[in-house]
Structure formats: C-alpha cells, structure tokens
Amino acid sequence: MQKTFEITISGQVQGVGFRPFVFKLAKEFAVKGTVCNNQDGVLINCNLSAKKAQRFLERILNDAPEISVIQSHSISEISFQEFKDFKIVPSESKQQVNIPLTPDFAICESCREEIRDTTNRRYAYAFTTCTNCGPRFSVTTQFPFERKNTTVDAFKMCVSCQEEYTNPDDRRFHSQTNSCGDCGIKLELQDYDGKQFYGDQRMLIEKASDLIRKGSILALKNTNGYLLCCDANNKTTIQRLREKKQRPAKPFALLYPSLDKIKKDFNLSSIEENAVTSSVAPIVILNPKESIDNLEKESIAPGLDHLGVMLPSSALLTLLMDELDIPIIATSGNMHGSPIISKKIDAIQKLAGLTDYFLHHDLGISFPQDDSVFRFVGEQQLTLRRSRGLAPNYLNARKSDDKILAMGAHLKSTFTFVPNFHTYVSPYFGNLDSYDVLERLQDNLKQFIELFQTPPNVVLVDEHPQYQSSILGRELAETWSAELVSVQHHKAHLASVLGEHGLFASEEKILGVVWDGTGLGEDEMIWGGEFFTYQNRAMERFLYFEYYDWLAADKMAKEPRLSLLS
Incomplete structure (x- = not known):
C-alpha cells in the first residue's frame, strides 16, 4: 500500500548535486514526489510502500554524492499527498539556517577534460564548473544554496546552459553555478597603468602566461580572491615581489601544473598525494628532492628545507598552468599583513605598486579566502591554515545549547560561531594589528549574523584585554546584551x-x-x-x-x- 513519507537528510548536502542525485534515484525506483533544499538540508516527500521507502533511503545513504557529508537523517510517515511525478521544487527557508554551509570545491576531472577539449563548447572557458565542483561559500549571499542566493545569479544562463540545467541526464542538472563562454564570467587583462589587452579568454590567458615567463608579476583574480604570480625560477622577480610585498623572509607558496611534475620534484607520500589532489586543493608542505633544479628554493623559502605546493583549484588556474607548464609562485594578493583582496577597485588601488599586470574577472566574491595549508607528520595531518575548501564548516563538533561566538586571538585570527546545531569557523584573516584585517573580520561577522539571522547570547574573548579581538568582543557583547566570558589563552x-x-x-x-x-x-x-x-x-x-x-x-x-x- 502506497503511503507518503518525509525524508530529511542533514549535513553538507547543499551545493553538492544532492537533489539531482535524488531525482535520478527516484526515477530508478519509479517514485513520485518532490525534493528540495530547506533550512535543515534536503527534504524529500515521496509515495512508497513502507518496505520500498526504507530501501530508497538506504540507497540515498549508500550512494550519496562523493563530496557530500551526511551527518543525520530521518524518515517518517506523514499525511497522504498525491504526486503525479517526481520533481525538484523551489527551496523554501521559513526558519533559521541549521545546516553546514558548503565550502568551495576544486575543479573536477570532467570539467578539466572539457576545458582542454577543442571540440567542447567549454573549451578554454575559465569558469567552468558543474554539480561536483566550483565555488560555493565564496559566492554565497544567503542560504539555502540556490543560484538566486549566489553572486553567479548576475549571469543569466543562455539557452544551452538552461537546457543542461533542466536535463536530468546532464551532469549539470541543477548545477547552481552553471555558465559558459556565451553567458558567463568575463576576463580582463590590463597593465598597472590601466592599458587593456583584447581577445577571447584563451588569448588573454596565453598573454598572461607569456608575461609571467618574461619576468612579470601578475595579480590574478581566482574564484576566492587575488593571487600574486611569478616564475618560481626567476630570482630577480621573486626578490622584487618580496620587496614590494614587504615580505623579506616568509616562504611563498608554489603552484604546479600537474601531479606528475610535483612527483618529479618532491618526495610525496600517498597521504600527501591524496591531500594535494583532493577537492580542497590545499597548499601542502612537501620535502623537495635533492635533484630539483627548476626552482629558486632559497628565494622562495629562505632558510627552509620544505616548500608549500598546490595544484590548480579552478578552471582559470588550470588553463594558465597548462599554458605555462612550469611551477610559479602563487601568493595571496595583498600587502604583507593585510587580508586577501577580492574586488577589482581594491586590487587596482592597493596592488598597483606590487604588480606589473592584472587579470581581473567580473564574478563577485562574497567571502574572500586564502588557500588552506596542510602539513603531515607521518599519517597525522596538521591543518596550519583553515580556509578555502574547508571554511566555514567544522563538522562533528560538540553541540551547545547556547548561541556562542568565540572571537579568537590577536594573531592568525579567525572566529567561530555556533548559532545552531553546527559549528562554523570563519576563513583565516591574519593579524589584527592591521586595520584592514580587523575591518574584514568585522564585515564577515556581520555577514554571518545576517546569514543565520541570530546574534549570539554568549561571547568568548581572550583574557588579554588589549587584543583587538577581545576589545571588539566586549563591544559586541554589550550591543547584543550577551554574556561575556574571558578565557585564558x-x-x-x-x-x-x-x-x-x-x-x-x-x-x-x-x-x-x-x-x-x-x-x-x-x-x-x-x-x-x-x-x-x-x-x-x-x-x-x-x-x-x-x-x-x-x-x-x-x-x-x-x-x-x-x-x-x-
């Protein structure tokens, strides 16, 4: 006998292709009903017998998209509803958000193949994404995760993209960041004086790579913020970057074109390889081989015997590195001690004295983020910086009955917010001696409060009264009439x-x-x-x-x- 069941799946389940996955599974089971995102995750209403409903749920849990993280689920019988077919319906959020927010995902292998295929319509399109990859948290304006709640909504899908979006058999079925060269994000290459270079995306990327080869510094806007790039084997340019960035000794990160080239230059364990190639695409601290000869090691990391290495996290970086085919420095686009820059106007004002050329694009970035950094000691992963690909979730953290804001310390600043059953750790900001860093932290705090529609009732601050995080925390606790708790460092x-x-x-x-x-x-x-x-x-x-x-x-x-x- 057919009954109506309500299934709720909670966890990292929005922006990961979960609804298209459920849709296809429903067709396989000949299920009628609906699936949507809501404030708790993914909500499924369906008509099934009790036995078949249980089998349907088991398949959902066992075959869920690889980049999803299911933390809890429930199934219950509700009042009978008549459904004619199975549909993905518009999301509704009538309550406060109570789900992990989806982090950014590195470009997947399928998209990588498309942008390299001269016969594919996305050949050389620098912002190619699908349900399995692309920016998520970086472009989020509010939740649930729908296109209308992202900065990608500024780009109206063309007929071809719309057909992909509505086709259940297409890999981009309900891909919220879907776009192409006809309807999507545009690149812009200019020098520090504002002189423009003209051409399609492929031509601009070719020109940008040629500038790097010839010893220039390039400020490139990735999907999470600007990077400063230069040839990793050009000592003169690296020293010039150090002087301009006011960073005399701190190591620079390296961007490599392929895993094979990393393996050629570094001693890479299997666990380090898994991290480098993961959907986080972090910087991983690696041990170089003695035979390495294509890097200015002492200029890149003065006095150190390990180097930070990563692979391209986006289609734009993939295309650039395909063209270059050499390792380059790719460090945060900022002055030393300031936060990573994400807006064109800020980049021109603040990086003009730092860079020779700019490669901009017109996609808005809501939450700029540095790259995450990992190091491994044996099998133990040490997360040295928790940012793009990880932020803002800290999954499986301890639950609290209070709505808690932990302000963090003065150096290497982040804050943590517990507004519901989940814990959210902000991207890495930097040192609060910098006014710009403090301002970025305050802006992000405001965005988090608006996103979750609730202020904290407890604010934790460091015991040190002169930490900027403690000063701000005391002010906010008074504003919100929240309990203030000082914690010894x-x-x-x-x-x-x-x-x-x-x-x-x-x-x-x-x-x-x-x-x-x-x-x-x-x-x-x-x-x-x-x-x-x-x-x-x-x-x-x-x-x-x-x-x-x-x-x-x-x-x-x-x-x-x-x-x-x-």
Missing part, C-alpha cells in the same frame, strides 16, 4: 585539544602541556610553557616556569633574546 589551547579528541567528559585525570609563547594569565602575570591537569570538567594550572622580570613590553614576546637577557 593557554587554557583555550588545551580545551581545543580536549574537544578535538572528545575528552571533555573523560573521568580520567589528564595532563595538558601547552607550549605556545606567551599569554596573559589569570593572575595578570605573563604565562608561557604551562602544565595543566584536567578532571571532572575542571582545569588547574599544575606546573609552570618561574616568573622573571618583563622588559620592553610586547617587544619581549617577539624577541626571545630579551627573555634570555632577563
């Missing part, structure tokens, strides 16, 4: 490790050792090198270095020789 580090390993409820006594420079202590002394015990949800400072005289204010924290002198 090193206790926060131990708490993060306890949370990561699910040890908050442990009944065993735990020793926590925190070596993280300095932080203001609860006794208003400077702490650094702490031994804590944790038991019964209480943390006690157990052992520590003896106090000694503090010299030259914050300068002492930055110059260890002053500690030695004291």
Whole structure:
C-alpha cells in the first residue's frame, strides 16, 4: 500500500548535486514526489510502500554524492499527498539556517577534460564548473544554496546552459553555478597603468602566461580572491615581489601544473598525494628532492628545507598552468599583513605598486579566502591554515545549547560561531594589528549574523584585554546584551585539544602541556610553557616556569633574546 513519507537528510548536502542525485534515484525506483533544499538540508516527500521507502533511503545513504557529508537523517510517515511525478521544487527557508554551509570545491576531472577539449563548447572557458565542483561559500549571499542566493545569479544562463540545467541526464542538472563562454564570467587583462589587452579568454590567458615567463608579476583574480604570480625560477622577480610585498623572509607558496611534475620534484607520500589532489586543493608542505633544479628554493623559502605546493583549484588556474607548464609562485594578493583582496577597485588601488599586470574577472566574491595549508607528520595531518575548501564548516563538533561566538586571538585570527546545531569557523584573516584585517573580520561577522539571522547570547574573548579581538568582543557583547566570558589563552589551547579528541567528559585525570609563547594569565602575570591537569570538567594550572622580570613590553614576546637577557 502506497503511503507518503518525509525524508530529511542533514549535513553538507547543499551545493553538492544532492537533489539531482535524488531525482535520478527516484526515477530508478519509479517514485513520485518532490525534493528540495530547506533550512535543515534536503527534504524529500515521496509515495512508497513502507518496505520500498526504507530501501530508497538506504540507497540515498549508500550512494550519496562523493563530496557530500551526511551527518543525520530521518524518515517518517506523514499525511497522504498525491504526486503525479517526481520533481525538484523551489527551496523554501521559513526558519533559521541549521545546516553546514558548503565550502568551495576544486575543479573536477570532467570539467578539466572539457576545458582542454577543442571540440567542447567549454573549451578554454575559465569558469567552468558543474554539480561536483566550483565555488560555493565564496559566492554565497544567503542560504539555502540556490543560484538566486549566489553572486553567479548576475549571469543569466543562455539557452544551452538552461537546457543542461533542466536535463536530468546532464551532469549539470541543477548545477547552481552553471555558465559558459556565451553567458558567463568575463576576463580582463590590463597593465598597472590601466592599458587593456583584447581577445577571447584563451588569448588573454596565453598573454598572461607569456608575461609571467618574461619576468612579470601578475595579480590574478581566482574564484576566492587575488593571487600574486611569478616564475618560481626567476630570482630577480621573486626578490622584487618580496620587496614590494614587504615580505623579506616568509616562504611563498608554489603552484604546479600537474601531479606528475610535483612527483618529479618532491618526495610525496600517498597521504600527501591524496591531500594535494583532493577537492580542497590545499597548499601542502612537501620535502623537495635533492635533484630539483627548476626552482629558486632559497628565494622562495629562505632558510627552509620544505616548500608549500598546490595544484590548480579552478578552471582559470588550470588553463594558465597548462599554458605555462612550469611551477610559479602563487601568493595571496595583498600587502604583507593585510587580508586577501577580492574586488577589482581594491586590487587596482592597493596592488598597483606590487604588480606589473592584472587579470581581473567580473564574478563577485562574497567571502574572500586564502588557500588552506596542510602539513603531515607521518599519517597525522596538521591543518596550519583553515580556509578555502574547508571554511566555514567544522563538522562533528560538540553541540551547545547556547548561541556562542568565540572571537579568537590577536594573531592568525579567525572566529567561530555556533548559532545552531553546527559549528562554523570563519576563513583565516591574519593579524589584527592591521586595520584592514580587523575591518574584514568585522564585515564577515556581520555577514554571518545576517546569514543565520541570530546574534549570539554568549561571547568568548581572550583574557588579554588589549587584543583587538577581545576589545571588539566586549563591544559586541554589550550591543547584543550577551554574556561575556574571558578565557585564558593557554587554557583555550588545551580545551581545543580536549574537544578535538572528545575528552571533555573523560573521568580520567589528564595532563595538558601547552607550549605556545606567551599569554596573559589569570593572575595578570605573563604565562608561557604551562602544565595543566584536567578532571571532572575542571582545569588547574599544575606546573609552570618561574616568573622573571618583563622588559620592553610586547617587544619581549617577539624577541626571545630579551627573555634570555632577563
């Protein structure tokens, strides 16, 4: 006997091709009903017998799209509804968003093949995406994830793209970022004086690659923000970039054209290879081979024996690297200490003295993001920077009954927001000494509050009253009438490790050792090198270095020789 069942799938299930997947599965099962996105994930209403409904759900869970992450599901019988067929219906969000937000995904192999195929209509189109890849969080304006809620909505699909979008048998069926060279995003190449270069996308990319080969610095707008690019074997250009960017020693990241070329130059474990080629497309810190000879290693990473390496994350970078076929430097488009730039007008104003040429495009970026950075110690992955491809989700975090905003620290800043059953970690911002970084953090906070339509009722700040994150947190707590909680810096580090390993409820006594420079202590002394015990949800400072005289204010924290002198 046919009944109507409601199935809810929650997790990272929007912007990953989940509704087209359910649609095709429904056709296979001869199911009538509907599927849509809502504030909780994906909602399916269908007419089936109880036994067949269970089999349908099992197939959904077992065969879900590879880039989806299902965290929970439910099925229940509801009042009978008559359906004539199975449809993807417009999404409705009448309540606050309660799902993980979808991160950006690196270009997939199918799209990579299309932009290289001279017979394909997307040949050399620099913004090719599908249901399995492309920008998501970077272009989001609100949720649920629908084209109308993204910056891609500014580009009306042509007849061919619309046919793909509505064809259940097409790979781009309900692909929200769908576009092509006829209706999509445009490239623009110019020099620092504003002189334009003309031609189609292929010609502009060829010209841009030629400029890099000849020793120029190129500011390129990727789908998550600007990158500064130059030849990784041109010592003179690299030094010029260092001087202009005011970055005398910090290492630069490398962009490689292919995995084969990375393997030729680096000792790559299987787990490192999996990370480099993953949908996150992070920078991975790798050990170069002694035989490597096509890189200015000392200029790229002065005094270091490892280098940060990544593969192209977008169609634009893929086309550029296909044309170049050499490793290049691809570092964040900003002045040292400032946030990554995403708007053309800002790039022209702030990067004109840094770069020789610009490669712009006209897709809006809602949330600019740096590239994520991984390092591996054996099988252990260390996430050194959590940004594009990961932000803003932290899946499977501990639940809270409160709506909590954690303001983070002063250096390497991020914030974390828990407005519902999920935890959202902002992209990496940088150091809050910079006014521009602080302004970016404030803008992102405002966007998050608007996105989730709720302010926090608890604000966590660092114990140090002069951290910009603490100053802003106190102001916001007062504005929102939220409870303000100060957390000692090193206790926060131990708490993060306890949370990561699910040890908050442990009944065993735990020793926590925190070596993280300095932080203001609860006794208003400077702490650094702490031994804590944790038991019964209480943390006690157990052992520590003896106090000694503090010299030259914050300068002492930055110059260890002053500690030695004291």
